[in-house]
Amino acid sequence: MALEGKRPDQQHEEQSQARQSIRQGHRASFCYLPLRPVVVHGMRVSAAPVAIAIACALAVAAIVIAGTRPSTLFAIPSATISSATIEPAILTSGDAIVSRKPDLAVVSSGIESQQSTAAAAQADLETKTAKLISRIKALGVADKDLGTTGYWVGPVYSSTGQTITGYRASHQLQIRWHNVDTVGKALDAIVQEGGATNVTVSFGFGDPKSAQAEARSLAIADARAKAQAMASAAGVKLGQVIRISDLATSTRPPMPLSLGAAVKEDAQVPVGQVDVQVSVEVDYAIG
Structure with missing residues (x-):
């Protein structure tokens, strides 16, 4: 072979x-x-x-293929390790509630009109609104304390929902009443003489900062008392404040009172108390 x-x-x-x-x-x-x-x-x-x-x-x-391939340089970055010193501290939170009598009543009053056409409903509503505003201003309400919160015009349907039987227009006003003890008389005048309907009253503060500041001071004191108790239990001395954070601030007014159009003369409206709650976080050093 x-x-x-x-x-x-x-x-x-x-x-x-x-x-x-x-x-x-x-x-x-x-x-x-x-x-x-x-x-x-x-x-x-x-x-x-x-x-x-x-x-x-x-x-x-x-070998030939490897020789024609470009060289690649791999660089591994050096790792920089930084160490942060953690100082010993006591972390606490504090809460406080301040209850005060409100100094502001917010009255929401509505008025409405229903006519065969939208234009007629709006025209009638305008007349009624002018009468109501005139009565409100006669009570001494300033222009800055009177405003509109809603205005609506729309059709009114029959019980079957297929036929339009008319048109309704409504106007919602808001009044800031600064004397909560006389708000009952104001409501009587607005409803009986001004023709207002759907009346609602809520209470609050004209300026809540004073109550918030008091609650915040009490919350910080509560946090310090907790921190002192923790330091005593741990056998260490409580140091200076490192940080203070305001976590939350809330106001809880009484439930709004809805009176409708059936307001009696000299109506007495219970005012109640408004709660202002503040939560803080306070960090203390260990001395």
Whole structure:
């Protein structure tokens, strides 16, 4: 059996090309196996030389590819470790509620008109509103304490909801009444003489800052009492204040009173108390 190889001139040309590729900046080891024709009569030819030749060719190809690939520099940033010193402290919170009699009554009064057309309803409503405003101002209410909170015009449907039977217009006014002890008389005048309907009264403060400041001072005192108790229990001394945070401030007025249009003469309206609640957080150092 005969195994044919490449011609000597072809083999020489390939070897020259391989050496030239290595000289162009690729440092590598070169494997060369003569591939002269081998003829063995009467015997099987071993495949080992062929396998070695293939392995050498693959090694050369890998070296050439690696040589053409650009270099990459990996830099690992240095980790900067900063340590923060945690000072020992006592963290507390305090709450306080201040209840005071309100000094402001907010009266919401509505008036309405229903006519066959929207224009007629608005015209009638305008007349009624002018009468109501005149009566309110006669009570001594300043312009800054009187305002509109709602105005609405729309159709009125039959019981089946298919037919329009008329149009209704409504106007909602808001009055700030600064004497809560006489608000009953004001309501009587607004309803009986001014024609107002859907009357609602709520109470509050004209300026809540005074009550809030008192509640805040009490809340801070509550936080200090808690911190002192914690320090005593831990066997340490309470130091100076590190930080104070105002967590929440809320006002809880009495429930609004809805009177409708049935207000009796000299109606007595219970005023009640308004609660102002403040929550704080106070951090103390350990001295």
